[in-house]
Amino acid sequence: MPRYAHIIGWGKYVPPNILTNADLAKKVDTTDEWIRERTGIHQRHIASAKETTALLALHAAREAVEVADVNPQDIDLVIVATATPEYLFPATACLVQNALGAERAGAFDLEAGCSGFVYALATATALIRSEMYNTVLVVGAETLSRILDWSDRATCVLFGDGAGAVMVRGSDQPGGILSTILGSDGSGGELLMVPGGGSKHPAGPDTVLSKQHFVKMNGREVYRFATRVMAQAARQAVDKAGWQLDQIDLFLPHQANVRIIDSAAKSLKIPPEKVFVNLERYGNTSAASIPIALCEALDTGKIKPGSNLVMVGFGAGLTWASCAIKWTAPQPGTPAPQRAAVSRLRYIWSGIKSFGFQLSRHIDAAVSKTIDGIERKPSEE
Ligand code: ACO
Numbered sequence: 128m129p130r131y132a133h134i135i136g137w138g139k140y141v142p143p144n145i146l147t148n149a150d151l152a153k154k155v156d157t158t159d160e161w162i163r164e165r166t167g168i169h170q171r172h173i174a175s176a177k178e179t180t181a182l183l184a185l186h187a188a189r190e191a192v193e194v195a196d197v198n199p200q201d202i203d204l205v206i207v208a209t210a211t212p213e214y215l216f217p218a219t220a221c222l223v224q225n226a227l228g229a230e231r232a233g234a235f236d237l238e239a240g241c242s243g244f245v246y247a248l249a250t251a252t253a254l255i256r257s258e259m260y261n262t263v264l265v266v267g268a269e270t271l272s273r274i275l276d277w278s279d280r281a282t283c284v285l286f287g288d289g290a291g292a293v294m295v296r297g298s299d300q301p302g303g304i305l306s307t308i309l310g311s312d313g314s315g316g317e318l319l320m321v322p323g324g325g326s327k328h329p330a331g332p333d334t335v336l337s338k339q340h341f342v343k344m345n346g347r348e349v350y351r352f353a354t355r356v357m358a359q360a361a362r363q364a365v366d367k368a369g370w371q372l373d374q375i376d377l378f379l380p381h382q383a384n385v386r387i388i389d390s391a392a393k394s395l396k397i398p399p400e401k402v403f404v405n406l407e408r409y410g411n412t413s414a415a416s417i418p419i420a421l422c423e424a425l426d427t428g429k430i431k432p433g434s435n436l437v438m439v440g441f442g443a444g445l446t447w448a449s450c451a452i453k454w455t456a457p458q459p460g461t462p463a464p465q466r467a468a469v470s471r472l473r474y475i476w477s478g479i480k481s482f483g484f485q486l487s488r489h490i491d492a493a494v495s496k497t498i499d500g501i502e503r504k505p506s507e508e
Pocket of ligand 1: 156157161162240241242280281282319344346347348349353384411413443
């Protein structure tokens, strides 16, 4: 019997401190008008010195654990998608695993730039479908503010901090994450990178003085790449799920630039009411942008059981990733005990259906055998 991977819990966290475009205009040569027109961003949340990537991840993860009503001891694996980990090592996922008390879980970080969350979701889906694991926590968490050159107006206006998490669980009930697409074109790696601090340019006074620990980006080329891959990756995920484009109920793209999102939606002929956009309040939160968008879409009632969702990420690498999801989790807003009861009911119902299916196969086989026997009898006489 095929296994399916369903999102059964979700959570998000953004630091309370807000930095507006007007605040930025006091630091660098920019204007609120330029940032709004060229990107769609109005403000972003910025982590305080104490709010590290692991802490943001933990807040979002705790919410996802609570919504899913899962005992941390039942989590098999924690994946944290991030380009701004707590340390080079240990992995941020290990810190989250420990703080959650997920004692049985393995943990690792996944780095695929802003595509990281969908890459991690695809990994969780594959591990669940292969029955290696049953319960996987996937987090996208970033503190991009820590690696921005706050004197470079071409990059510092674009990004924000935050985290989003989902709990993914295996079930026999059809639905959930139906298709995933992962892509990479390493030839474009230099278009968006942090050159310093790795094995090529280890941290030292020179790398610091030449600002090698900050994000370097060729915005125009990344823009060109993003508008090309976003629609293409969405189409591939939709095809693989066996859907048509007009069956998409909600498109959840990576929140980098509203012009990139509009261009993809136009090419896919998805009407604006089916495209989720919240970047005006958060900026580009990299691997956290899609799970934060998912949480807000759920909170605002844009996703219902049975909704067809498509997520698409793109980013450093260069990478891209997409997935198609048939949403099955109960409506948010339902109190946790009720949600847990609904999940349990679904679980019991899928068990009954599976038992019924097995039983009907046995009855079918027994009836066929009897009929065969009756049919063969006259010729034997
Ligand atoms: N304020 C005012 N002027 C600015 C600013 C600013 N903040 N930034 C750039 N400009 C100027 C430039 O210097 C340039 O001036 P010039 O013509 O005198 O040289 C002018 O505005 C136009 O610059 P462009 O780069 O052509 O502006 P564009 O319209 O392309 O917008 C932007 C720039 C917003 C960066 C766009 O290219 C973009 O969104 N690119 C994609 C970036 C992205 O999504 N990156 C994240 C990838 S995901 C990840 O993994 C992290």
